Amino acid sequence: MTEYYAYIFDLDGTLLDTLGDLAASVNAALEACQMPCRSIDEVRAFVGNGVRVLMQRAVPEGTDEKRIEEALEVFRRHYLVHSMDTTCPYEGIITLLRALKSRGKKIAVVSNKFQKATQELCAHFFGSLVDVAIGESEQIRKKPAPDTVLEAMRRLNVDTTQAVYIGDSDVDIETARNCSLPCISVLWGFRSRDFLLKHGATTFVESPQEILVQNRNMAW
DSSP: OOOOSEEEEOSBTTTEEOHHHHHHHHHHHHHHTTOOOOOHHHHHHHOSSOHHHHHHHHSOTTOOHHHHHHHHHHHHHHHHHHTTSSOEEOTTHHHHHHHHHHTTOEEEEEEEEEHHHHHHHHHHHTGGGOSEEEEEBTTBOOTTSSHHHHHHHHHHTOOTTTEEEEESSHHHHHHHHHTTOOEEEESSSSSOHHHHHHTTOOOEESSGGGGGGOOTTOOO
16 A cells, blocks of 8 residues: 555644634624624535635625625634634544654645634644644635645645645535645535535545545545
């Protein structure tokens, strides 16, 4: 069996269960702007494409751009304070990351969450287990564009023959494809198996432990 050398993870819905805090910040922003709140399931369906798209989906249809910007700013301020209220790693994730590091693997996190929150969450929950953490910024295109993943591979000093991408969404599947990387789709995150199958997923894991036995025989 030929193993991967580098593991590139999505964050929300893959490593961390962030849904409760995301929903709380969405609703804090909506309330501040006197807009109707959203349910957990609605927020679950809205996440994956960055916070701007999250708020565009959360506000009432037809909301003008200025009001969206107001809601987005409230969301950002609230989330930076409350991003760790209920957020935690999924069961088995810390054990997985420790096992990978013990085997000499390199680990990156690439997220559409804004950069400051991505780095703070990774530092708090994972510390030195994560070598590189890249979030959304104005300097680089977000997923599903390949830019953030390619930048992560550059910092890890690996190429597409050495790495695998792991995520929980259709955005992650498309991102991996755009980077010519194999993709492992996790089933504990924000999207169902049927949804992922419809969007081209080919390899599934039901627990973090299963990631350890995946190898480079995977292909699109």
